[in-house]
Structures are given as C-alpha cells and as structure tokens.
Amino acid sequence: MCCRYALLQNHANAILAQAGVLLGGGEAPRSRHNIAPGTGVPAVRNRPGRSDREAVALHWGLVPSWTRDASNPSPNARAESLAEKPTFRDALRQRRCLIPASGFYEWAIHGRERRPWLFRLCDDTPFVFAGLWETWRAPGGDLLESCALITTTPNAVMEPVHHRMPVLLADTAAWDRWLDPRVTQPDALLPLLQPFPAELMTAVAVSSHVNSVRNDDPLCWEPAKPETQLGLAF
Incomplete structure (x- = not known):
C-alpha cells in the first residue's frame, strides 16, 4: 500500500504548470510533508464531459458511486x-x-519495529501518481469527489x-495517454501501470516523526539516526 506522501508547494506549482492547469484561484496548496488518506489532495483530471483539464481537490480514499456506505474508502487500487x-x-x-x-x-518491518523510508526521484x-476518481452522492444529497492511488509490483529500490x-507516470507523454478521454480500453491503459525505473529513484530512512x-512539517523528511538504519541499507 501507499498511504503517506509529501508534496512541496514549488513542486505542486511545477506539476500544475506542466499540466496546463491552475488550482482554485491560481495558488498551489501549501507544502505538505505527511499527507494521509482521509484528507483532500490536489489532482489533475479532464473536466467531466470535456477534453480540457482542471485541477481539483479530491478526498483521498475512493468511494464508488454505487455504494450506500462511504465508511470503507479505498486509498489504493x-x-x-x-x-x-x-x-x-x-x-x-x-x-x-x-x-x-x-x-x-513506506514502512519496513525490522524486528518488532516499523521504520519509515522516504522515496524520491x-x-x-x-512526479505524479496514476490515480482514479469517483463521485458519490450521500443520502442527504451532498457530493463527495474522491480518489485512489494505483499500486503495482515493486522495483529494486522499493522491494x-x-x-x-505506487505507479509513477514517467513523463508528460504518459500523463497525456493516461488522461486521454478517447482511450477507454483497459488493454491500452494497463501498460502504463508498470514499476518506475529503479535507477531513477532513491530511498532514505527517515525520522519516526x-x-x-x-x-506535517519538514522534520518528517529528516534522515534517521545512523543507528536506526543498521540492517536496512540497500
């Protein structure tokens, strides 16, 4: 599973600019160092019923449109x-x-402990995760737009x-393919959902903070003390 990630404000600005969209009044969200399911996250999608893109905030934890109960959302797919x-x-x-x-x-099991690692390029x-989104209408009529991150098998850094x-889409060509509304057949989309090249990623053990x-602050990215990394280097 992937149930925590980080997004710096300057990185959000860069991604939204590359995608050709703005969020809200043009301001990217503040830097967030510890994003968890159940919170709102920025996403880029095609406008419903149109081919142009928009930036929106989606609830992390997908709730399918047909369910009567939103109490068991799916953060991953x-x-x-x-x-x-x-x-x-x-x-x-x-x-x-x-x-x-x-x-x-992601957290590694080390004896009785779970120790966090940070994965970056x-x-x-x-970068962007490949995601899915849905709209669910509550019994009272309120709408909830939610999303899930897609996961795949690990690469050599993650394993x-x-x-x-999580599936990381490598470049803007992959973004365009993933968002293309003309592409609807799973066989045309699943080849995009591969492990990201290991040689382009790095991992570091970080603080239990x-x-x-x-x-939710920069201390989340602080490298772990050397003694906590023993036996976990790769």
Missing part, C-alpha cells in the same frame, strides 16, 4: 485487478487523474521495504 473490480473498473475507463507528489513513504524533481509501490499523521 491494485493495477492487476482494476479492470475486474467493480469498485474501480468504470473509473479506469472514464475517470482517471494525476496526483502530484514530491516523495512517498534521484534528481529531486516532482527491500515493501511488496507494492512521520509515523504520526498529526506531524
């Missing part, structure tokens, strides 16, 4: 089963999105820490 699972198959065809990020976290540039990783979702 496995690439291998998207085309079959009722929760995701319609969104795969019609409601895809890009979710900007600066890095993401080697050149410290931002020592976890058996899954990130363990609590209440902590």
